[in-house]
Amino acid sequence: xxxxxxxxxxxxxxxxxxxxxxxxxxxxxxxxxxxxxxxxxxxxxxxxxxxxxxxxxxxxxxxxxxxxxxxxxxxxxxxxxxxxxxxxxxxxxxxxxxxxxxxxxxxxxxxxxxxxxxxxxxxxxxxxxxxxxxxxxxxxxxxxxxxxxxxxxxxxxxxxxxxxxxxxxxxxxxxxxxxxxxxxxxxxxxxxxxxxxxxxxxxxxxxxxxxxxxxxxxxxxxxxxxxxxxxxxxxxxxxxxxxxxxxxxxxxxxxxxxxxxxxxxxxxxxxxxxxxxxxxxxxxxxxxxxxxxxxxxxxxxxxxxxxxxxxxxxxxxxxxxxxxxxxxxxxxxxxxxxxxxxxxxxxxxxxxxxxxxxxxxxxxxxxxxxxxxxxxxxxxxxxxxxxxxxxxxxxxxxxxxxxxxxxxxxxx
Amino acid sequence: xxxxxxxxxxxxxxxxxxxxxxxxxxxxxxxxxxxxxxxxxxxxxxxxxxxxxxxxxxxxxxxxxxxxxxxxxxxxxxxxxxxxxxxxxxxxxxxxxxxxxxxxxxxxxxxxxxxxxxxxxxxxxxxxxxxxxxxxxxxxxxxxxxxxxxxxxxxxxxxxxxxxxxxxxxxxxxxxxxxxxxxxxxxxxxxxxxxxxxxxxxxxxxxxxxxxxxxxxxxxxxxxxxxxxxxxxxxxxxxxxxxxxxxxxxxxxxxxxxxxxxxxxxxxxxxxxxxxxxxxxxxxxxxxxxxxxxxxxxxxx
Numbered sequence: 001x002x003x004x005x006x007x008x009x010x011x012x013x014x015x016x017x018x019x020x021x022x023x024x025x026x027x028x029x030x031x032x033x034x035x036x037x038x039x040x041x042x043x044x045x046x047x048x049x050x051x052x053x054x055x056x057x058x059x060x061x062x063x064x065x066x067x068x069x070x071x072x073x074x075x076x077x078x079x080x081x082x083x084x085x086x087x088x089x090x091x092x093x094x095x096x097x098x099x100x101x102x103x104x105x106x107x108x109x110x111x112x113x114x115x116x117x118x119x120x121x122x123x124x125x126x127x128x129x130x131x132x133x134x135x136x137x138x139x140x141x142x143x144x145x146x147x148x149x150x151x152x153x154x155x156x157x158x159x160x161x162x163x164x165x166x167x168x169x170x171x172x173x174x175x176x177x178x179x180x181x182x183x184x185x186x187x188x189x190x191x192x193x194x195x196x197x198x199x200x201x202x203x204x205x206x207x208x209x210x211x212x213x214x215x216x217x218x219x220x221x222x223x224x225x226x227x228x229x230x231x232x233x234x235x236x237x238x239x240x241x242x243x244x245x246x247x248x249x250x251x252x253x254x255x256x257x258x259x260x261x262x263x264x265x266x267x268x269x270x271x272x273x274x275x276x277x278x279x280x281x282x283x284x285x286x287x288x289x290x291x292x293x294x295x296x297x298x299x300x301x302x303x304x305x306x307x308x309x310x311x312x313x314x315x316x317x318x319x320x321x322x323x324x325x326x327x328x329x330x331x332x333x334x335x336x337x338x339x340x341x342x343x344x345x346x347x348x349x350x351x352x353x354x355x356x357x358x359x360x361x362x363x364x365x366x367x368x369x370x371x372x373x374x375x376x377x378x379x380x381x382x383x384x385x386x387x388x389x390x391x392x393x394x395x396x397x398x399x400x401x402x403x404x405x406x407x408x409x410x411x412x
Numbered sequence: 413x414x415x416x417x418x419x420x421x422x423x424x425x426x427x428x429x430x431x432x433x434x435x436x437x438x439x440x441x442x443x444x445x446x447x448x449x450x451x452x453x454x455x456x457x458x459x460x461x462x463x464x465x466x467x468x469x470x471x472x473x474x475x476x477x478x479x480x481x482x483x484x485x486x487x488x489x490x491x492x493x494x495x496x497x498x499x500x501x502x503x504x505x506x507x508x509x510x511x512x513x514x515x516x517x518x519x520x521x522x523x524x525x526x527x528x529x530x531x532x533x534x535x536x537x538x539x540x541x542x543x544x545x546x547x548x549x550x551x552x553x554x555x556x557x558x559x560x561x562x563x564x565x566x567x568x569x570x571x572x573x574x575x576x577x578x579x580x581x582x583x584x585x586x587x588x589x590x591x592x593x594x595x596x597x598x599x600x601x602x603x604x605x606x607x608x609x610x611x612x613x614x615x616x617x618x619x620x621x622x623x624x625x626x627x628x629x630x631x632x633x634x635x636x637x638x639x640x641x642x643x644x645x646x647x648x649x650x651x652x653x654x655x656x657x658x659x660x661x662x663x664x665x666x667x668x669x670x671x672x673x674x675x676x677x678x679x680x681x682x683x684x685x686x687x688x689x690x691x692x693x694x695x696x697x698x699x700x701x702x703x704x705x706x707x708x709x710x711x712x713x
Contacts (some may be wrong), residue, residue, distance in 0.1 A: 101628035200624040208634035227627035
């Protein structure tokens with residue numbers, strides 16, 4: 001392989017390459033669309049000797065996450081992947097292994113949650129894992145997926161963090177989408193990410209220890225939870241250190257947020273994951289029409305980079321947070337987090353708008369961004385504003401017409 | 413508001429006692445609240461229960477740290493530094509202990525803030541119910557009588573409410589007789605008012621991050637259950653009659669806790685620091701050479 005060779009890779013393949021370059025020792029797996037390609041690729045590489053560790057098919061995501069945590073507790077480098085209903089099925093285990101304070105990297109390929117069932121993405125699955133006590137990095141491109149897996153292992157394995165790191169990518173829009181990805185030189189990756197040597201006590205044969213004791217009375221429980229909070233917060237400092245080093249090795253520089261056309265922006269869209277690409281395109285279109293738009297992309301979701309967000313947003317007048325998730329009865333999940341990051345600051349934006357779009361893989365159009373600007377300009381109440389138009393309703397009615405035909409339903 | 417704290421062991425009916433007292437207060441027209449506190453339920457393990465009684469709505473929940481009345485159903489708990497049943501009791505706290513000892517004897521042994529009230533409830537429960545370790549009715553009655561503001565008929569009604577569903581009519585009748593007996597054996601006390609302290613801020617601290625082995629629920633010391641002395645969970649103690657023991661070692665095999673060891677002469681030896689008093693050994697001994705004795709007495713043999 002040439003130094004910095006480029007390949008057309010799907011997000012799933014890019015993830016598998018990240019795992020391969022990280023020389024991961026153990027992968028417990030349970031396939032679920034749209035992440036199956038990750039574990040299929042890894043299974044192939046473990047089976048043909050490209051990867052020398054162990055790959056195990058588990059009987060569910062719950063067992064898979066427990067196996068991942070248990071393996072990490074022995075001091076080996078661990079990777080696993082899930083999606084949607086799968087990660088929800090493993091939810092109990094996610095809280096558990098995060099509490100064990102063991103390092104590993106997992107990919108979540110975002111896919112909307114039932115009901116209704118769909119295969120296309122939104123972020124309710126990954127947002128449901130928001131409070132487990134894991135570090136979360138959200139990727140916009142296939143390149144970020146690969147790079148975040150390498151950076152993720154460094155953060156996870158840092159002695160002051162020692163936590164699972166979740167790398168998120170959108171199903172289909174990244175997972176099945178091919179684009180050029182730079183493959184870092186393995187020897188350089190080996191220097192950036194040397195084999196894992198745990199600095200904390202690990203499970204060894206004939207040396208009994210426990211990682212999951214029961215505690216009563218609240219004071220001990222609270223102590224460990226506060227320590228977990230401190231460790232997740234510490235991950236931001238570690239992220240900065242590791243990112244800087246990564247940039248020195250590989251030339252790509254990742255901050256906790258990315259500012260796009262922000263300098264003089266009057267209207268700011270806050271987004272994460274692959275649809276941020278669409279947001280950037282919309283910003284350029286709006287600028288052509290004389291509308292000073294900008295975009296703030298979130299990469300680090302946990303710990304939540306409040307300072308970086310404030311640094312980016314202070315001084316801008318109007319901010320729309322586009323959530324591709326919905327907490328019914330409340331609105332977007334990231335919206336209040338963004339507002340909280342700014343509430344106590346002087347010179348905070350005068351208008352915040354919560355926008356919900358892209359649910360279940362529904363596209364977000366450039367025209368939608370124009371509508372958001374109009375809303376930000378108007379004196380309408382804060383929302384949430386749902387990105388749902390006439391065409392969307394027509395599409396729904398077509399399906400509804402078929403579904404209700406027997407009952408003589410919806411004729412319009 | 414009157415706050416009552418009950419101490420006892422799993423299986424002694426401590427939670428039920430708090431409920432009988434709660435219902436009795438409710439029957440007497442008070443606002444009442446009761447609840448128990450225990451971990452994974454285990455017979456013999458220390459448990460705590462609470463009853464709050466007030467003429468006005470009760471704006472409090474959770475454990476009672478500074479009780480007006482402390483009812484100790486099992487005096488062996490006084491030896492337990494983790495349970496520390498006297499914790500939070502001051503001169504204004506009325507303390508009742510189920511014991512055979514005299515006030516003077518027990519005061520010499522333990523640091524009571526004031527002279528405790530004493531009655532041997534176990535003996536009465538044995539007489540009335542044939543089960544000395546079931547203290548629910550007896551302890552609730554002691555509490556109700558000491559408080560002095562609960563009518564006997566309301567208390568008897570509460571015993572029927574709490575036990576009537578699960579007991580045979582004749583057993584319930586014996587509980588009612590036990591209630592009357594204990595009610596008339598004790599006198600009401602004046603419950604002193606607790607001084608009202610002005611609120612001061614809590615000394616909050618900011619925790620610093622510590623290394624993972626201290627920051628996560630990790631146990632590095634293996635086999636540390638030996639340090640967890642479970643011997644004080646016993647209400648009853650097994651005692652091997654070595655004059656007749658034929659070293660068949662069935663007790664050794666049947667002990668679910670592995671607390672019976674074999675000495676150099678091949679005889680079974682009970683580790684009283686860890687034996688939880690389940691008495692399976694006594695039931696299994698083919699020759700009935702293992703006696704069952706009341707723990708508070710056995711401990712001094």
